[in-house]
Amino acid sequence: MIAWRPLARRTSVALGIPAMPRPAAVLTGVLFGAAIALSAGGLVLATDLPAGAPSNLGARFGLAAALMVAAQLARLRLRVAPAPVSVTWGETALIIGLYLVPTNWLPAATLVGVGLAWALLSVVGDQRTALEVAHVAATLTVAVSLAAAVVAAVGAPFDAAPTPAGAAALIAGSLTYLLASAGLTALTLSLRHRLPVTQSLSRVLGGKLLMFVGNVTVGLAAVAMLDDDPRWLLLTPPVLWLLQQTYRYRLRADRERRAWLEYAEATRMLNRLDVHEVAIAGVGGALTLCGAERVDLDVTGTDGRSRRYRGDTSGVVIDNGTDEAQRAGREEVVTCRLAVGAVRVGELRVHPPRSVLLGPGEHAALSAFGAALATALHGAAAHRDRTVLTARSSYAAVHDPLTDLLNRPALLGQGDGKLRQLDHGHPVALLLLDLDNFGEVNETLGHNAGDELLKLTADRLRTATRPGELLARLGGDEFALLITSLSVAGGPAALADRPSPMPYALSRAREVVELLSGPVEVAGVRMSAGASIGVVVAGAGAADLGELLRRADSALRQAKETSSSVVSYDSAADAANTDQLMLLGELREALAVDDQLVLALQPAVDLTTGAPTGVEALVRWRHPRRGKLNPVDFVRVVEGSDLLGPFTRYVIDNALAVAADWSRHGLAVPISVNLSPRSLLDPRLPADVAELLRRHGVPAQRLVLEITETVVLSELDVIDEVLGGLRALGVQLAVDDFGTGFSSLTLLTRITVDELKVDRSFVTRMTDSPRAAAVVRATVQLGRDLDLRVVAEGVETAEQRLALAELGCTAAQGYHFFRPMPPDTVMTVLRSLLDSAPAQVYPLRADGA
DSSP states (O other): OOOOOOOOOOOSOOTTSOOSOHHHHHHHHHHHHHHHHHHHHHHHHTTSOOTTOOSOHHHHHHHHHHHHHHHHHTOEEEEETTEEEEEOSHHHHHHHHHHHSOTTTHHHHHHHHHHHHHHHHIIIIIOOOHHHHHHHHHHHHHHHHHHHHHHHHHTOOTTSOOOHHHHHHHHHHHHHHHHHHHHHHHHHHHHHHOOOHHHHHHHHHHHHHHHHHHHHHHHHHHHHHHHHOGGGGGGHHHHHHHHHHHHHHHHHHHHHHHHHHHHHHHHHTTOOSOHHHHHHHHHHHHHHHHTOSEEEEEEEOTTSOEEEEEEETTEEEEOOSOOHHHHHTOSOOEEEEEEETTEEEEEEEEEOOTTOOOOHHHHHHHHHHHHHHHHHHHHHHHHHHHHHHHHHHHHHHHBOTTTOSBOHHHHHHHHHHHHHHSOTTOEEEEEEEEETTHHHHHHHHOHHHHHHHHHHHHHHHHHHOOTTOEEEEEETTEEEEEEOOOOOTTSSOOTTTSOOSHHHHHHHHHHHHHHHTSEEEETTEEEEOOEEEEEEEEEBTTBOHHHHHHHHHHHHHHHHHHTOSEEEOOGGGSSSOHHHHHHHHHHHHHTTSSSSEEEEEEEEEETTTOOEEEEEEEEEEEETTTEEEOHHHHHHHHHTSTTHHHHHHHHHHHHHHHHHHHHHTTOOOOEEEEOOGGGGGOTTHHHHHHHHHHHHTOOGGGEEEEEEGGGGGOOOHHHHHHHHHHHHHTOEEEEEEETSSSOHHHHHHHSOOSEEEEOHHHHHHTTTOHHHHHHHHHHHHHHHHTTOEEEEOOOOSHHHHHHHHHHTOOEEOSTTTOOOBOHHHHHHHHHHHHHHSTTOOOOSSOTTO
């Protein structure tokens, strides 16, 4: 709803007091001085008139001044931003005046005529100050002086019959007048309203162009009529009236077109969700729509308090003052009450330029804009309230309402998120505590006292919490602290590689117990609230936070049962290894999907030619919660379960699928898979391998099964049967980690193998240890004597590669050559190796051997 208040008229500005900025006032003084000088100088210079000059020059001078008065009174308004600019018949009056009087007299006639016209306009309602009247008169006088100088330079005499040359001179003078007056107007707007000069000049010239053409045409026609027979001028009033209406219609159409464009842009800028941004856009839109000098916007918040935004051509600022003194000095204040239904959202006050009254169209546009602004402010406020409410709801969903700590769901969610961000194996600790004798406090002092004790406990725990740690209240008197940065000797690292971080976690737990044991006053009673803490330390990725909570709860129960303040989790005391059970269940699910268990392939290369001699398939588990797991993280668990058979067949199946793809691309490179010793106890293994070879169409000799020498320790006949069945298929057999056991040579006498793989422990030490080098040399010689391929594992440096080549080792694999890579990458690598060393790939054993 829009409510318009009566206009407030200005009363505090006296006539003659400059109501303009100082730079504009200085420009006025300069222009007025120049106008006086040009007018007086022109009259003095024109005293010596040429022979044949008309005798009625005085009357002609008065007529020229009267034409200037008439030209200014027949003005039309053009708005440039907040300033109204008048477009007049000045070019017509200029051309006729140049015909009537000498060019040097015309500045004086202009100064007198324009000054009288604007003084009259101020009397009848325009309310211009004397300084402003002087500014307009001086501006047009200077413009006329420049135009007269151009005409005089061309040499067109006054009171002469119009000729083509004379008409051209008058047109040139009119153009000079247009550019000079428009330029000075643009400069004035820039000084008074901080508008860009080029923008103002373009707007003024664009609005005056049609009128300029008509004015020049009328002026030249009038001069021709005066020279021929002045009575012809009696026919001009209807023509002049039609031209005036044409000018007015054209300016109105242009103004309406611009108004609609400005309204569309102003309302588009209101499309924001922030109240502050909507208010700034609203002030800017009102300034543009009404051409106002200033706009005030009071925005009423949902709490009833208001914030004021004040804007003018210099920008928009927030004004917390009442500013009534400044408002009182305005001629007109148009006020819009902004409301949506019965909800008041603010008030918009528009201060148009002095002497300008907003028309019905501008009132209608401002009314519609006020409604749009009210809706936008209301919508932005509603969005802000919804955002605050949503934020509060979200905060309440993850925080305990009593202590303002994280609650159990938040700890589980955020804790698992932190664990996923850590490197696999990075040590973390979880402290789970509850208060001793909390039930007695509730029973003797009441639940309010119990709540007070919980709040005090939460405050104390906050002081013991360090950046990056998570503190939560799980319910009742139970609290949890997750520590993800443990200080251990040598820095945080995987538990298997660095000293145990448990001492640090226990130290933190004892600090917490000591902190909570300090005396507190609850419900007027001074007491000491002790605590019991269960501590668990694990590597990131080994268990989720739910499992850590289960283990910590087990330790906390032990602390309660043994009356100990701090107890660490003991897996031996845990009746069931839940983590292993969980891991097996997850592995069972992983075997049923296609994207969790994946192969990482590592080529072995010939040390002489660089050609590939084979590729080892290594399994990786992309666990959805635990992250990337290597075989060491789950294979031991698999080997002790009923999943070993399905797991082994799964890996061989995927390895043969890769080998089949190589065959389709012309690559005949063997692929090897590690077998668990327990897999050799499965009499179905040879038949399963045969079925997989048939399904993928891969020749048996391209599959290499790697076994460890521990199989020789078993005397079971089934092992010999399984190995015999695999040999009968034509599958290659390799001894992995050769030389690390006590029965390596015995193994070679028990079964027939095709390849020996030197354990990495010898390879990494062979350049520094003569004993390790001797083992490698002996293995290479043994392979040569038995006609076996020897592959060195774990080659990481060029020095190791050179030493192996000197010892006569035929092939090697390790990070020095290639790291394990996905199947889609290894094919490119194999192709590159084959292209650089053609025809150098030999089977481990001849087909059918």
